Amino acid sequence: MSIEKLSKFLAPTYENFPKGRTISLVVLRTTLSETIFRTEGTGEPICREFVQAGENDTNVIQRLVMTKRKQVAPERRKGREFLRAESLLYPSKDGTFCALNTNAPCEMCVDCFLYGFAAGGGGAQKSRVWTEDAFSLLPASNLIGDRTINAIFETGTMRDEKGNASTALNTSEYIKPSVHFLDVVTLKDVTADELRYIVGNVLLTSRYGAVSSRVGRMENQILGVFGGIAELPSSLELVQSVHDTFTASGKALEHPFEQQAIADATKQVISNWTNKRGVSVKLSDAEVTELIADVDRNWSEDERETFLKRLDASYEPFRHAPAESKKGKNKNKPKDTEAGG
Numbered sequence: 001m002s003i004e005k006l007s008k009f010l011a012p013t014y015e016n017f018p019k020g021r022t023i024s025l026v027v028l029r030t031t032l033s034e035t036i037f038r039t040e041g042t043g044e045p046i047c048r049e050f051v052q053a054g055e056n057d058t059n060v061i062q063r064l065v066m067t068k069r070k071q072v073a074p075e076r077r078k079g080r081e082f083l084r085a086e087s088l089l090y091p092s093k094d095g096t097f098c099a100l101n102t103n104a105p106c107e108m109c110v111d112c113f114l115y116g117f118a119a120g121g122g123g124a125q126k127s128r129v130w131t132e133d134a135f136s137l138l139p140a141s142n143l144i145g146d147r148t149i150n151a152i153f154e155t156g157t158m159r160d161e162k163g164n165a166s167t168a169l170n171t172s173e174y175i176k177p178s179v180h181f182l183d184v185v186t187l188k189d190v191t192a193d194e195l196r197y198i199v200g201n202v203l204l205t206s207r208y209g210a211v212s213s214r215v216g217r218m219e220n221q222i223l224g225v226f227g228g229i230a231e232l233p234s235s236l237e238l239v240q241s242v243h244d245t246f247t248a249s250g251k252a253l254e255h256p257f258e259q260q261a262i263a264d265a266t267k268q269v270i271s272n273w274t275n276k277r278g279v280s281v282k283l284s285d286a287e288v289t290e291l292i293a294d295v296d297r298n299w300s301e302d303e304r305e306t307f308l309k310r311l312d313a314s315y316e317p318f319r320h321a322p323a324e325s326k327k328g329k330n331k332n333k334p335k336d337t338e339a340g341g
């Protein structure tokens, strides 16, 4: 079992204090439709940053950024759908059930224990799922489209009965389909079931960003799984190394770029990462496939209820209702830092 190969870096049970066990996932995130990473109607531009193109290639390019929040919020919501379905979200202080984007996390559910929460009165749980901004391989200018959305008349066309064109409603910037982001996700002191829960969330989430009922389709592919006592190189270092790999091979870096070529180049880059300080174990391709099969089995119709209830029960010794633990303390609660997006 590939999950056993990681056992030195997995916690046998949940504990309150960190012990430096680190599992890292290398994820390739690919847009399958137009995608908008911004809050609709705010006019804020899609996030991009000027960075060095490669580690060897010192030219500066502007890359698209998929922020931490844009990754984690939909993945948390995905897991929480199933916690809700199994009645594994708990009542929070204000009498409602645990919800994202509110100031009243339940502090007792799988999501609260794993992704963390910040609540007033001293209660807080640090997230054990560490993400960082993911960067596009190619420059932002190749990957952004711009569309003017016109009002549609009742005839279903953009002209009225007199043939007048409708006026532009909105100019909307979007990320094109087939855009690739490379990402490193770090898991701290998670148990085997917590690992299955997080990987399940990453693989089952298929919509990201704004207006996600219509756009924002994405696919996540796990290209590498590592165990150790330190973090892997960052998402930026990864994308820079992949850039250098293509530049060295003379391959033109232009959109659209084949997914398989990126997956292969990324695997080549990460193949020697066990030489990095604090990184001990890398699962082989066959072991990653086996791990994903294990995750799929636990999330299947037959086993999901058992799996989620077992994971939920693992926190029982550490649970205390927020209302009791915070008695008489300050009621000001900071925002749930991982929510939103």
Ligand SMILES: [Zn+2]
Residues within 6 Å of the ligand: 089, 090, 098, 099, 105, 106, 107, 108, 109, 110, 111, 112
């Ligand atoms: Zn909760």
